[in-house]
Every structure is written in structure tokens, then in C-alpha cells.
Amino acid sequence: MTEAKELKVEDIKKSAEEKGCPVQKALYYITEFLSGPMCGRCFPCALGTYEAKIRLRNIVEGRGTEADLSAVERIAEDMAEGSLCKKGKDTAKFILEWMGTGVYKEHIEGRCPSRECAAFIEYRIIPEKCIMCGLCKNVCKYGAILGEKKESYKSGYMPFEIRQKRCVKCGDCISVCPTDAIVIIQKKQVEVEVKV
Numbered sequence: 783m784t785e786a787k788e789l790k791v792e793d794i795k796k797s798a799e800e801k802g803c804p805v806q807k808a809l810y811y812i813t814e815f816l817s818g819p820m821c822g823r824c825f826p827c828a829l830g831t832y833e834a835k836i837r838l839r840n841i842v843e844g845r846g847t848e849a850d851l852s853a854v855e856r857i858a859e860d861m862a863e864g865s866l867c868k869k870g871k872d873t874a875k876f877i878l879e880w881m882g883t884g885v886y887k888e889h890i891e892g893r894c895p896s897r898e899c900a901a902f903i904e905y906r907i908i909p910e911k912c913i914m915c916g917l918c919k920n921v922c923k924y925g926a927i928l929g930e931k932k933e934s935y936k937s938g939y940m941p942f943e944i945r946q947k948r949c950v951k952c953g954d955c956i957s958v959c960p961t962d963a964i965v966i967i968q969k970k971q972v973e974v975e976v977k978v
């Protein structure tokens with residue numbers, strides 16, 4: 783039998799840094815810390831990290847409140863001060879590193895500055911840029927794109943559009959679009975446009 787490789791805090795941090803959104807970085811870090819290097823011997827880590835994970839998930843999924851934000855900050859400060867080992871203190875520092883930037887607050891207000899959190903963004907096709915090639919529709923595994931490929935002998939095409947309820951924001955459509963006709967926009971921006 784081979785033993786599973788033990789996760790190290792340094793490896794978790796390196797993987798977390800690959801994400802663009804600081805809140806997702808923190809959620810990933812906490813989740814991996816819980817499943818590996820956390821020993822659970824001191825209360826700030828043993829209790830705090832589980833609650834921090836729940837609160838961070840709320841924030842990433844668009845359900846976050848000021849109370850979640852305050853709780854995450856309090857938990858991280860308690861862990862930084864009260865953890866008995868360097869692992870717990872490093873975890874707290876990783877979370878606190880982004881607290882002062884306002885990015886957590888923006889998530890509470892309904893915006894992800896990195897445009898990575900699916901709860902805050904939408905993929906849209908700009909009709910003026912779309913050449914109706916159908917590549918986006920072909921690559922979409924979720925059937926989220928409607929429209930008809932342009933053919934020389936036809937007229938009255940159904941333009942391409944993304945069904946938001948089916949879109950999982952995987953980015954496959956963006957990577958194949960030859961004219962950059964698919965963009966990521968903030969949902970708050972859409973709400974403002976609709977109201978105007």
C-alpha cells in the first residue's frame with residue numbers, strides 16, 4: 783500500500799495563489815487546510831476554520847452579509863493570535879492579507895472585481911461582434927448557447943445568445959470565439975442597465 787502524500791501549508795498556498803479572486807483563494811486555502819494539515823489541537827483552528835469556510839462560501843456564492851465578513855475577520859484575527867502552531871497562524875495571515883483591500887466588501891455588495899465568482903457574473907454575446915460561426919455552441923457541453931450558424935443560402939437567422947440559467951461559466955466558449963464576441967460582465971451592471 784502506498785501512503786497518501788501529506789498536504790503542506792506551502793503547497794496549499796501555492797495552489798490558492800493560482801486563483802485570481804482573493805475570496806476564492808481564501809476559501810480554497812481554508813478548505814484544503816481543513817482536509818490536510820490542520821491538527822485540531824487548539825480551539826481557534828479547530829472551531830474557527832470550519833465557521834470561516836461556511837462564511838467564505840456564503841460570500842463566494844453571493845449570499846454573504848456584513849455579519850459573514852465580520853465573522854471571517856474575527857476568526858482570522860483569533861487564529862493569528864491564539865493558534866498554537868505556525869500552520870494556524872499562516873492560515874490566518876493568508877485570510878487577513880486581503881481584508882484591507884476592500885475585495886471582500888465588494889463581494890458583499892454583489893461584485894467580484896476579478897470576475898471569477900459565478901454568482902456575480904454573466905457571459906454575454908455581443909451581437910455586433912458575432913460572426914455566427916457556431917463554434918461557441920459546438921463547444922458548450924451544457925447546451926447553454928442558442929442560435930443558428932450563418933449559411934449562405936439562408937436568411938432570418940436566430941442570433942446566438944447564452945441562456946444564463948444553464949451557463950456554468952466554464953469559459954470554453956470564450957476560448958474558441960474568433961472575434962472576442964463573448965464577454966464577462968458583472969450582474970450588478972446588468973441590473974443597472976435593465977433599470978435604466
